[in-house]
Amino acid sequence: MKAFILMMTFLSLVGCATKKDKQEIQDKVANEPITDSKSLGLTIKDLIQSSKTFTDAQKKELEVIMMANKKKAEELTEESYKSRSVLIKELLSGKIDKKKVSLLKKNIKRLEDAKLKNTFETVEKITAIVANHPEDKEFAEHLMIFDRPSRSNR
Numbered sequence: 001m002k003a004f005i006l007m008m009t010f011l012s013l014v015g016c017a018t019k020k021d022k023q024e025i026q027d028k029v030a031n032e033p034i035t036d037s038k039s040l041g042l043t044i045k046d047l048i049q050s051s052k053t054f055t056d057a058q059k060k061e062l063e064v065i066m067m068a069n070k071k072k073a074e075e076l077t078e079e080s081y082k083s084r085s086v087l088i089k090e091l092l093s094g095k096i097d098k099k100k101v102s103l104l105k106k107n108i109k110r111l112e113d114a115k116l117k118n119t120f121e122t123v124e125k126i127t128a129i130v131a132n133h134p135e136d137k138e139f140a141e142h143l144m145i146f147d148r149p150s151r152s153n154r
Helices: 002-015 019-031 037-050 056-092 098-130 134-152
Strands: none
Touching: 037 056, 056 098
């Protein structure tokens, strides 16, 4: 029952996202310059290092998390591109083997899902660090309420 109430509360909060919020995010994404992973990594590192709110230990921890995320994402991306290349070659070979195509598509989906999972796990780790700031105590408590049910299911 408690889990149901928490879930309903969460769903109601998620539903409260206004069109203004959605539009703001869409605008930010549309205006964000496209960058490669190397320059994105440098930008993130600069943002972490220039932050006045993080301690040196938090900065180091954030950098470690981001570098691990970057490494795993690059490995998954490389594997995904290889699978896409094999899929395209298979399709253009003149003799399409539906079983092979299906396996390649499943592999690409698995790799892309793993990239998303890696990203979302990194977001959770960063949120935990950022939420540990004393000025963010209320935010940290809010996250803890919604995080409990998902952790118990793991």
